[in-house]
Amino acid sequence: MWEVLALRYARHERTAQSNFMMPVPDAHDAMPMDYFVWLLRGPEGRLVLVDTGFDEATAARRGRTILRPVGDCLRDAGVDPAAIQDVIVTHLHYDHAGNLDLFPNARFHIQDNEVSFATGRHMCSHCLRHPFEVEDVVRLVRAVYADRVTFHDGEGEVAPGVTVHGVGGHSGGLQMVRIATVRGKLVIAGDASHYYANMARENPFPIVFDLGAMVQGWRRARALAGGDESLVIPGHDPLVRSRFPAEPGNAEATRLDLPPCS
Numbered sequence: 001m002w003e004v005l006a007l008r009y010a011r012h013e014r015t016a017q018s019n020f021m022m023p024v025p026d027a028h029d030a031m032p033m034d035y036f037v038w039l040l041r042g043p044e045g046r047l048v049l050v051d052t053g054f055d056e057a058t059a060a061r062r063g064r065t066i067l068r069p070v071g072d073c074l075r076d077a078g079v080d081p082a083a084i085q086d087v088i089v090t091h092l093h094y095d096h097a098g099n100l101d102l103f104p105n106a107r108f109h110i111q112d113n114e115v116s117f118a119t120g121r122h123m124c125s126h127c128l129r130h131p132f133e134v135e136d137v138v139r140l141v142r143a144v145y146a147d148r149v150t151f152h153d154g155e156g157e158v159a160p161g162v163t164v165h166g167v168g169g170h171s172g173g174l175q176m177v178r179i180a181t182v183r184g185k186l187v188i189a190g191d192a193s194h195y196y197a198n199m200a201r202e203n204p205f206p207i208v209f210d211l212g213a214m215v216q217g218w219r220r221a222r223a224l225a226g227g228d229e230s231l232v233i234p235g236h237d238p239l240v241r242s243r244f245p246a247e248p249g250n251a252e253a254t255r256l257d258l259p260p261c262s
Contacts, residue, residue, distance in 0.1 A: 002161055002179045003041040004186055004256040005247055006233070006240055007073040009053050010035035010095075012064050019195055020203045031195075034238045035095055037070055038188055038256075039077055040162060040179055047079060048086045048162055049106070050177050050188055054098035058133060062094065068252055070099050076250050086158055090190035090235075091171040092118045092140065093131040100139040108140065108149045109158050111166045114173025115140065115151070117209075122172065131171070131207060165224060167192055169214030170207060176217070178224050181257035187225045187232045192217035195237040199229075230260050 011034055017027035038050035053070040054062075074081050087106040089097050091114050100108070118137050123129040143149050150156075152175065154166045161180035168174055170191040177188040192214065194205040199218045208214050225231035233240060233256055243260050247253035 001043075001182050002257065004179055004181060004188075005039040005041070005077060006036045006244075006254040006256055007039055007070075007077060008034050008036050008241065008252045008254075009068055009070050009073050010059060010064050010066050019205060020198070020201070021206045021208070022203050024201075024203065032238055033194070033236045034241070035064070035236065036240075037073065038177075038233075039074065039079065039253075042159060042161065046159055047084050048088065048159060049074075049084050049103070050088045051090055051096040051190070052087060052099040052102065054095050054133075058094055058098055064095075071102050073252055077247070077253055088158060088162075088164060088175070088177055089114075089140070090177070090188075091174045092137055093171060093191070094133040094136060096190070097136045097140065098133065100136065100143065106148070108143055109152060109156070109164060110140070110149065111164075111173035111175045112151045112153050113166065113168065114171060114175070115144075117172025122209075128209065165220065167213060167217035167220050168210050169217045170205065170209065172209050174217070176221060176224065179257075183257060183259055184228060184231050185225055186256060187221050188235075189217070189221045189232050190235040192221055193232075193234045195234050196239055197237075198234070199232070 013032050016029045016031040037053050040048040059066045081102045084103050084106045087108050089110045163178050164175045166175045179186045193199045221232045244254045
C-alpha cells in the first residue's frame with residue numbers, strides 16, 4: 001500500500017469561464033487554479049513523484065504565483081529530491097514537466113505518444129505548442145539520450161501498486177496514474193480533468209487536443225477507480241485541499257490515501 005500526498009506549489013487567480021469550454025452560469029465567479037505535484041511513499045522507502053511543476057522563471061513569464069518551490073515542498077515532506085527514484089510525467093506541459101534537473105537520480109516515465117506529440121509537426125502551430133516550454137522538452141530528450149527514460153505505450157507498471165494509463169485528450173499523450181492505497185485504487189487523473197466540475201458537468205477544460213479522447217478519459221478515470229469518484233483526483237482543483245486531510249505540520253500537503261473529510 002502507498003501513501004499519496006498532493007503538494008501544492010503554485011496558484012493562479014481566475015474566473016470560472018476560464019476553466020470550461022462551454023458557457024457556464026457562474027462565468028464571472030472566482031474559480032482559482034492550484035498547481036500540485038504528487039508524492040507517493042511506498043513500501044521499504046520507495047519514492048515516486050508524479051509531475052515536477054514549474055520554476056520561478058516560468059511563473060514570471062506566465063503570470064503564475066509560486067507559493068513554495070517544488071524542491072522546498074518535497075523537503076518539507078521529508079524528502080530530498082535526489083532521493084526520488086522514479087518520476088511519472090503525466091504530460092509535457094510547462095506546469096507538469098519543469099524542474100527535471102531537480103531529480104538527478106530519477107528515471108522518468110512517459111507515454112510514447114506524448115514525446116512524439118511534443119517534438120512533432122503539431123508543435124509548428126502556436127496554439128498547440130503554447131502550453132509547452134521548449135527547454136523542458138529538451139531536458140526530457142537529453143534524459144532519453146542518458147538512458148533515464150522509460151517509455152509506456154498505454155498501460156504500464158512503474159512499481160508494484162503504481163501503474164500508468166494513457167488517455168490523451170488534453171495533450172497528445174496524457175497519462176493518468178493509479179495507486180494502490182488502504183482505501184482503494186486511487187487515480188490521479190491529472191489534466192484528464194482539471195477540476196471536479198469538468199467531469200461532473202461534462203464541460204471540458206478549454207485547452208484540449210482531442211475532445212473525444214478527453215471525454216473518454218473521464219470515463220476511464222472512473223472505471224480505474226472502481227466507480228468510486230472520491231478516488232479520482234483532478235489535476236488543479238483547490239477543492240482537493242478541503243476534501244482531504246492535511247498532512248500534520250505541512251500546510252501545503254494533503255493526504256489523498258486517507259478517507260475524505262466528512
